[in-house]
Amino acid sequence: MEMAAVKDSAILESGTERTLYPYVTGTSVIGMKYKDGVILAADMGGSYGSTLRYKSVERIKHIGKHSLLGASGEISDFQEILRYLDELILYDNMWDDGNSLGPKEVHNYLTRVMYNRRNKFNPLWNSLVLGGVKNGQKYLGMVGMIGTHFEDNHVATGFGNHLARPILRAEWREDISFEEAVKLLEKCLLVLLYRDRSAINKFQIAKITDEGVTISQPYALKTNWGFSAFQNPSKGAEGSW
């Protein structure tokens, strides 16, 4: 009898769950193609709303031999995506036949996954950056939580779209060297650090070339807060802060 009552209310209430809001989120990821491959950068912060709660979240991971994936948005959904991709790469390796999934294939697979979830009104709340190199061909693409996808020479998620991309549009070149690319990325990361509330001063830069993947150890950027206007902050309006 009890079971039937519970079952009835479950049917009425619809026991299914779906993502409504993100809880632990990562902020911008920026990426660009450079001379020998593709380079991605992201900070290591996981925000819980306005609290900068987690400070060692790796938001860039390598996928198979040929791809790098960076994610912003809900961290648990990113981890779920990594599990999907892990299975995908596993089956690809199990064929053991000389063929392998390249960045283009992984990007399209992710697009299908994201779009499918969006259609069920249960999205994976992420903006993904997929970069990679296969047989000398560089690839860089993005997928959003509603399945919007595209390829470009440089991409960014979240605040990066507004703060970093203008810099990249002005200063990116086809044959930019690795050192120059890092400098350019750090320039963007610094702007994001100053202006994005959810950014923290702990970054990882990842690069991928035909030889393989390298994800750097976390490091911080030097910031400059010694502006004269900060000496007497309430100069403009007494009583404010």
Next chain:
Amino acid sequence: MFRNQYDTDVTTWSPAGRLFQVEYAMEAVKQGAAAVGLRSTSHVVLATVNKAASDLSSHQRKVFKIDDHIGVAIAGLTADGRVLSRYLRNECINHSFVYESPLPVSRLVVHLADKAQVCTQRSWKRPYGVGLLVAGLDETGAHLYYNCPSGNYFEYQAFAIGSRSQAAKTFMERRFDAFNSYSRDELIKDALFAIKETLQGEKLTSSICTVAVVGIGEPFHMLDQKIIQEVIDSIEIKEDDAAAADQAPIQDEDKSSEAAPMDI
């Protein structure tokens, strides 16, 4: 092969460890009209003999385009071949949809072989009575595979299936070492030669054969009848020349023995 008490079900082993139903299915392939395939490093050519049921009817379709980069030629129960072609097209389309990238030929072939194997292990099914020559191009190069009703598959430099295919195989066995370096046109010519071998004296015209090519920068497509006839004509001319020079020394005789049909 003679009838015996172990050949009624595909799920019955014979004491000698054979599955007769599977072997009978392979017989069906041997009875079908001939199909040949040849591969170089950059191209794969398929050619088939198209028999019409009568002068009033159209020819049977034995070559199917599966995707831009893969095609098949079949021999045996052509209805089974048609159904399997639909399956192969589906597999390719599904892969392209998810990965936006062509399905590697070796993986398609394994899917097909697994499907064929299922039919050798279910009491309510029968093996497919068709052999398929799968020609395709992918990242790892040009490939030619043969898929058997038994669920086996092998990769070949060149192969022939169907009735009197042994004549074509013998012809190709003598020449296959050079195939990798052949140009596209040389491959087509040799494919038609091989088909000619299976006709055993019957006249080769473009109306009774189909030729298809896939290669680097060239999606899978069937060649126009006119073009096929031109190649056949050029073969014929060479043969006439060789026959005329038959009186001459030994070198010419070698050339004529390669061009003329076998009568051993």
